[in-house]
Amino acid sequence: MAISLRESVVVGLSDLWIRKVRTVVTVMGIVLGTMSIIVVLSLVKGVNNMTEQWLQERGGATKISVYRNWEYNVTNRERWYFDYKELRLIQSLIPEALYFNPTSNEWRHYRSYYNGNEFWTPVQGIFPDFEKIEEWTVQQGRFINNFDLDAYNDVIVIGTTVKKELFGNENPIGKYIYVMDRKFQVIGVMKHRYMKSRNQMGDENALEYLNQRCFVPLSTVMHKVSNEVYIRAFTVKAKTVSGVTPLKEKLENILLNLRHGHPVFMVESAKDQIDQNSQDTMVFKIIFIMISSISLFVGGIVITNIMLATIQERTREIGIRMATGARRIDIFIQFLVQTVLTTLIGGILGILLGLSILDKVGSFINMDVVVDAHMIVLAVVISAGVGLIFGIAPAIHASNLNPVKALRYE
Amino acid sequence: MQDIVIRTENLQKVYDMGKHKVTALDGVDVEIYKGEFLAIMGPSGSGKSTLMHILGCLDTPTGGNYILEAQEVSKLKKRQLAAVRNQRIGFVFQTFNLLPHLNILKNVELPQMYSGVSPAKRKNRAIEILEQVGLGDRLRHKPSELSGGQRQRVAIARAIVNNPAIILADEPTGNLDTNSGSDILGIFSELHDQGNTIIMVTHDPRVAGKANRIIHIIDGKITNGDIA
Numbered sequence: 080m081a082i083s084l085r086e087s088v089v090v091g092l093s094d095l096w097i098r099k100v101r102t103v104v105t106v107m108g109i110v111l112g113t114m115s116i117i118v119v120l121s122l123v124k125g126v127n128n129m130t131e132q133w134l135q136e137r138g139g140a141t142k143i144s145v146y147r148n149w150e151y152n153v154t155n156r157e158r159w160y161f162d163y164k165e166l167r168l169i170q171s172l173i174p175e176a177l178y179f180n181p182t183s184n185e186w187r188h189y190r191s192y193y194n195g196n197e198f199w200t201p202v203q204g205i206f207p208d209f210e211k212i213e214e215w216t217v218q219q220g221r222f223i224n225n226f227d228l229d230a231y232n233d234v235i236v237i238g239t240t241v242k243k244e245l246f247g248n249e250n251p252i253g254k255y256i257y258v259m260d261r262k263f264q265v266i267g268v269m270k271h272r273y274m275k276s277r278n279q280m281g282d283e284n285a286l287e288y289l290n291q292r293c294f295v296p297l298s299t300v301m302h303k304v305s306n307e308v309y310i311r312a313f314t315v316k317a318k319t320v321s322g323v324t325p326l327k328e329k330l331e332n333i334l335l336n337l338r339h340g341h342p343v344f345m346v347e348s349a350k351d352q353i354d355q356n357s358q359d360t361m362v363f364k365i366i367f368i369m370i371s372s373i374s375l376f377v378g379g380i381v382i383t384n385i386m387l388a389t390i391q392e393r394t395r396e397i398g399i400r401m402a403t404g405a406r407r408i409d410i411f412i413q414f415l416v417q418t419v420l421t422t423l424i425g426g427i428l429g430i431l432l433g434l435s436i437l438d439k440v441g442s443f444i445n446m447d448v449v450v451d452a453h454m455i456v457l458a459v460v461i462s463a464g465v466g467l468i469f470g471i472a473p474a475i476h477a478s479n480l481n482p483v484k485a486l487r488y489e
Numbered sequence: 490m491q492d493i494v495i496r497t498e499n500l501q502k503v504y505d506m507g508k509h510k511v512t513a514l515d516g517v518d519v520e521i522y523k524g525e526f527l528a529i530m531g532p533s534g535s536g537k538s539t540l541m542h543i544l545g546c547l548d549t550p551t552g553g554n555y556i557l558e559a560q561e562v563s564k565l566k567k568r569q570l571a572a573v574r575n576q577r578i579g580f581v582f583q584t585f586n587l588l589p590h591l592n593i594l595k596n597v598e599l600p601q602m603y604s605g606v607s608p609a610k611r612k613n614r615a616i617e618i619l620e621q622v623g624l625g626d627r628l629r630h631k632p633s634e635l636s637g638g639q640r641q642r643v644a645i646a647r648a649i650v651n652n653p654a655i656i657l658a659d660e661p662t663g664n665l666d667t668n669s670g671s672d673i674l675g676i677f678s679e680l681h682d683q684g685n686t687i688i689m690v691t692h693d694p695r696v697a698g699k700a701n702r703i704i705h706i707i708d709g710k711i712t713n714g715d716i717a
Contacts, residue, residue, distance in 0.1 A: 404575020404603040
């Protein structure tokens with residue numbers, strides 16, 4: 080009959096307790112190794128979550144965006160923008176797209192007036208699909224529809240900040256505001272957008288710039304306001320995530336044909352960004368996992384060394400145990416269990432240290448770090464595994480001692 | 490005719506030191522009977538410790554046979570030797586060889602822990618034995634808190650806890666003062682009176698008074714086997 084696991088655990092723990100200082104020093108490598116595993120996995124998870132949340136806010140993974148390609152220098156005869164007919168043509172060439180929305184530039188601000196109040200606002204000409212693509216619609220009134228677009232209606236949908244600045248508590252629906260030297264009827268107020276972002280000044284709304292916008296039918300802007308409104312970007316939404324890549328390639332071909340083979344425009348999908356992001360964090364992950372592994376490896380070697388020293392110190396004890404009937408397997412299990420207990424203690428200390436570091440780091444870099452149960456389990460398993468691997472050699476050494484020599488050891 | 494507990498036939502132990510060989514045991518034939526109290530005497534380096542180690546299954550002979558209770562043990566595997574040490578042999582050492590960080594109760598429980606006796610049972614057994622050697626009130630003490638004589642009593646308790654066939658004692662009084670020494674010899678006499686087989690290596694002439702038989706060993710050979 081062998082010494083039970085329970086006995087080995089009790090014997091191992093009491094020995095670790097007797098040599099507290101040595102135990103702590105011994106496990107430093109394991110502490111650092113498991114700590115960095117926890118910290119890195121949580122930070123990477125946090126970054127990924129944040130990116131995904133951001134992309135979700137920006138229209139999700141099926142979104143495809145077309146921009147002017149700034150790396151390409153256009154010649155005089157090439158147009159770097161789309162005219163209204165071209166946009167309608169492109170729309171008709173991609174019936175497989177779920178939504179299609181070109182927008183006029185969004186950085187030019189116009190003065191808007193209502194009843195003595197004024198507010199500088201970027202006015203964007205859009206297609207009705209805007210609300211579907213951006214997954215953003217009105218909280219009051221209605222959004223611009225296809226009838227408004229075809230009829231070049233002078234209607235406007237305003238953001239919550241615009242509404243507040245121009246109308247205060249007054250109901251804006253049906254009222255007329257002046258903007259871009261024309262009179263527009265307010266038909267809707269967009270839903271308020273909010274995403275918390277933490278910084279030194281406290282909490283801020285990262286999406287406030289959206290609440291300051293106004294939207295009008297693109298046709299109205301292009302035909303009635305100015306013929307110098309240039310459309311250099313539009314957005315398309317594929318029906319499915321798997322449809323993104325074929326649709327993106329088709330769009331690239333259409334755009335090249337429209338510009339005689341010159342890459343005047345570039346096409347980018349949110350999926351590309353997600354893939355790029357997970358590639359970036361993967362590299363980060365791999366580098367730090369390697370660093371953790373080195374730390375665990377060095378920690379393991381230290382533990383092998385200390386266990387060999389411990390066994391030398393306890394040679395006589397091993398002899399006594401053998402004389403009273405301990406078999407080699409009993410001695411082997413006793414020391415292997417003790418090594419595993421040592422690394423487990425290190426692992427648990429590392430996890431606790433990692434969690435407290437994450438707490439500080441998370442608030443320092445304004446990020447919600449994510450600690451999963453499976454990261455903790457992984458760290459525990461890894462630290463126990465290090466003990467198993469690096470404890471085998473000392474345990475074999477101890478169990479192979481000759482009882483007579485061990486008893487005589489001074 | 491008494492039962493034979495131990496018989497050795499032409500027992501040899503040669504240490505290979507590389508350049509030359511050292512013969513520690515040179516053909517030892519000995520028969521030890523059940524219930525006997527045998528003293529082994531001899532000068533240092535005579536081979537008596539080697540003989541003890543082989544009889545105690547801590548070491549294996551390089552030649553000859555060792556039969557313990559009708560079983561040939563000189564050719565057993567290490568695992569089987571461990572079981573023999575555990576079940577059939579009780580050791581008492583000159584230097585006590587107690588585990589210093591365990592209390593004496595745990596020390597006495599040790600052999601039964603390795604033979605797989607349940608914690609409750611072996612605790613009761615250890616208390617019973619420690620009471621028998623007069624240490625029932627010191628169960629939670631560490632060996633360092635006891636006198637030499639008390640420590641040796643703990644070691645004796647540990648040796649007999651599994652009811653072994655033989656008790657081997659290697660100079661059990663060697664590290665003790667005269668009073669404690671006779672105390673310990675008294676315990677061995679008691680154990681002998683209860684029917685235990687005791688083999689003791691000693692320099693102590695007082696043992697002669699207690700033993701049934703003394704054998705002398707010189708240069709790895711037994712020189713006599715008189716009945717005392």
